Amino acid sequence: MRDTFVATTTAILEEDPRTALVLADISADAFAPAMRRHPDRVLNVGIREQLMAGVAGGLALTGLRPFLHSYAPFVIDRAYEQIKLDLGHQNAGAVIVSIGGSYDASAEGYTHQSPGDVALLDTLEEWTVHVPGHPDEVPGMLWAAARHDERVYIRLSSQQNAAAYPGTDLKVVRRGPQNGAVVLAVGPMLDPVLRAGLDVTVAYTNTPRPLDVNRLRELVTDEIVMVEPYLAGTSSRVVSAALSRVPHRELHLGVSRAEHRGYGSPADHAQWHGLDPAGLRASIEAFLRKD
Helix, strand or coil, rough: CCHHHHHHHHHHHHHHEEEEEEEECCCCCHHHHHHHHHHCEEEEEECHHHHHHHHHHHHHHHCEEEEEEEEHHHHHHHHHHHHHHHHHHHCCCEEEEEEECCCHHHHCCCCCCCCHHHHHHHHCCEEEECCCCHHHHHHHHHHHHHHHCEEEECCCCCCCCCCCCCEEEEEECCCCCCCCCCEEEHHHHHHHHHHHCCCEEEECCCCCCCCHHHHHHHCCCEEEECCCCCCCCHHHHHHHHCCCCCCCEEEEEEEECCEEEEEECCCHHHHHHHHHHHHHHHHHHHHCCCC
């Protein structure tokens, strides 16, 4: 996904003179050719993520469309105040593209992990959040974001599904029993859900904000399980509001609030948080038992 982001954003910079890119050292080497061709629109502020967000807000106020990029904990957690003030409070738009996800960079330790990034943005107004599950879903998101002036967060990951599902609508990937449970997987959580081998309807979205609530209402008749690659329960408010007139039960699975201090691999962290196929199967089966 990161390579796709670099290639697509480089192409956007070539074709759209309104587009700008602000970096804080991360991926600066990959964007070196673009920086040489567009030194006035590709800026590297160094390891100053708060400044990166502030610069992006200023560029947006001049009429440019800024993209800013770093690891999720640096570009969201560390720069949250500047995102709130320099973008949100000024009603300025930007496209934030992160890498690292919740624990992709587990070998770097907790400093490079951000399971709470989407929950943080949920405290602010009018953010579109894309969580692609495959590299082929990324270009469309980037090109679409370049064509307007709203606030967009694109959360890239090294974890990916075997197949791409382009578009931002909620899709049914596998049908289960009629009026049975629905499991909604976000981004790279689709393949682990499918591999859990449950007899349920499996739906998919790469755009949890705004969530396709109309399609969700069409699907859910009783039980809904939301599986997200970030903090468990992040979408509980959205799902509950969408289904407020539908008698139903909810289960929200994701990264737990307990910090796992072992470094491990991304696969280890998925297992520790119950987000591997076996863990998902155990949690969902326990929820679906009626006795």
